[in-house]
Amino acid sequence: MFKDNDFIYIDYVAKIKDTGEVIDTTIEEEAKKANVYNTEQKYKPLLVILGEHRVIPGLEEALYNLNENEEKEFEIQPEKAYGNRDPSKVKIVSLSELKRQGINPRPNMIVRVEGGGYATIRSVTGGRVVLDLNHPYAGRTLMYKVKVVKVLKEPKEKVDALIERWFKENKLNTEILQDSKNVKITIPKDYFLVDGIEIVKYNLARDILTYVLPGFTLTYTEVFNEDTFKR
Amino acid sequence: MFKDNDFIYIDYVAKIKDTGEVIDTTIEEEAKKANVYNTEQKYKPLLVILGEHRVIPGLEEALYNLNENEEKEFEIQPEKAYGNRDPSKVKIVSLSELKRQGINPRPNMIVRVEGGGYATIRSVTGGRVVLDLNHPYAGRTLMYKVKVVKVLKEPKEKVDALIERWFKENKLNTEILQDSKNVKITIPKDYFLVDGIEIVKYNLARDILTYVLPGFTLTYTEVFNEDTFKR
Structure with a gap:
């Protein structure tokens, strides 16, 4: 059983119930088996923060009732997936x-x-x-086979998972000071001139302060010296 | 007499020698008098850092020989202005x-x-x-009437002048720690989502560490809390 703001990683295979067609999966082997393997995609467990509503409602609701390492298959009606057909x-x-x-x-x-x-x-x-013009999966009942592969407990793990979400890698230095309710993140020079970095930093700060460390103060630091400007 | 890395503010009127046509000035009144007033332009003294080469060579060379509050008119040959005509x-x-x-x-x-x-x-x-296709002022001898209106002495003043250059205003909080050779700059939340802010910050840091505080370490901090995300 999970609750709001829990951080879990899931693996899943999603199918159209009627046809058995695989529409999405986090597992490379399953994608290949179903002939939907995409070389552009990184197959790895998906981070879900319960209550964040980044996945379809039927999936999120079902996840609350699972436990770590539990695997389950369930049906999701169109109104809890991609909507009814118009x-x-x-x-x-x-x-x-x-x-x-x-x-x-x-x-x-x-x-x-x-x-x-x-x-x-x-x-x-x-x-x-x-x-x-309806969503391709509008009106379709879906079958989700889901396994909760990991549950994050420590704030540090959750912050790292969010860094991975927004930066696609983790080269940041992070310090969580529980007593003073501060989190300090150092941005390395590789990112100083990345176009759009301000949005990535903003989104990361928002997610950390919303889902991991509410009430904390988050400080980014960026350190420049003569070497910063050498190629 | 000035030397490399001195920070001075100048007012000037630049003319084509032959025709007397005013091609540039920092003084609103002079622009109006010469019928070249531009409502888009902010008329105010220009920051020149000697040795930075952001102004034409003939002007920069002449500035080294002036003193605070001195006003002088001098001629600049094309090769020290916009080049000869091709x-x-x-x-x-x-x-x-x-x-x-x-x-x-x-x-x-x-x-x-x-x-x-x-x-x-x-x-x-x-x-x-x-x-x-030559520069409009290529081959023209220019007349510059220049006054050094201000000379900056203190590192803090120079840092503020550079903030004004790059941010067009000064809402940053700056602290210079001479003993530990650190300069700390706090970026307020108004700038967190400004497109291109990473380039402005980079240029400011480069100019401060090159012209004001060589050998120092410059740290930007950006502080987020729950209020940051309220509209």
Whole structure:
């Protein structure tokens, strides 16, 4: 049993219930077995902070009832996954219009349409194409097979997990001073000129102060000297 | 008499010697008098760090020989200003080509040409246009009337002047610890999400450690707490 603000790592395989199609997994072997392996993706357990709402509601709710090392398979209804289907989001457009946009539509293809985000091609009949602007998994009941592989207990572990989330690596030096309610993070010079680093630092500070050390003061320090400017 | 790394503020009026045309000034009244007043510009004395080479060589060299509150007028030859004219940078193009680029050329107009930066229109004769890609002030002898209005002595004043240069205002908290050779700068939360702030901080640190406090260690601190995230 978990509670709000618990930090857990999960491995999972998510499928469409009707078809058995694997739509997402954290496990490389499962991705290969299902022929959905993506070389761009890093297969590793996913950090979930309970109550953060970064995963679909049905998954998050189910996680509260698991325990460390427990594995479970459960069904998630569309309203707790990607929503129900909205029939008004299904539109008929002309084949020539799509071709003008550089799209040569075939059934089940997912395409990016002008001004409308992503759409699924449902059918192509003569000059008429049925476009579905619903989320590809809207209306689908999902099957999640989930295992809680790790539970983080110590504030230091949780801070490191958040650094990994935002920086994609951990080269920061972190010190947690429980007595004075301070957390001190040193940013190394490699990051001084990284474009967008201010947003990464802001997000990390927000997550640490919200989920790990509420009431604390977080201080970033960046140390420059003559060597900083040498190539 | 000044030396390298001295911080001075100057007021000046710069003219083309031949024509008397005012090309630049730090003094609002002079700009208005010469009909070159620009509402976008902030008229105020310019910070010059001797040896930094951010102003034209002839001006910087002359400044070394002035004293505080001294005012002097001197001539600067083209090679110590915007360089000599390069005749190969004068080109003849067709009027129709410029019109295709949306330019309706008239003599003395400064235009931005495709792939070539700025150019001055020298003449328009029939269908032929003479374009000059030299700097508008190349080959011109300049007259500078300069006054050293302020000389900074204390490291704190110099650091503040550099903060003003890079941040355009001074909301930072700065502490210089001479004994331990440390300078500590606190960045307030207003700047945490400013796009490009990492470059501003980098440039400020580089200038302080180069021109004011060589051999020191500079530390930026940014303090976050729950209030940081309130709107």
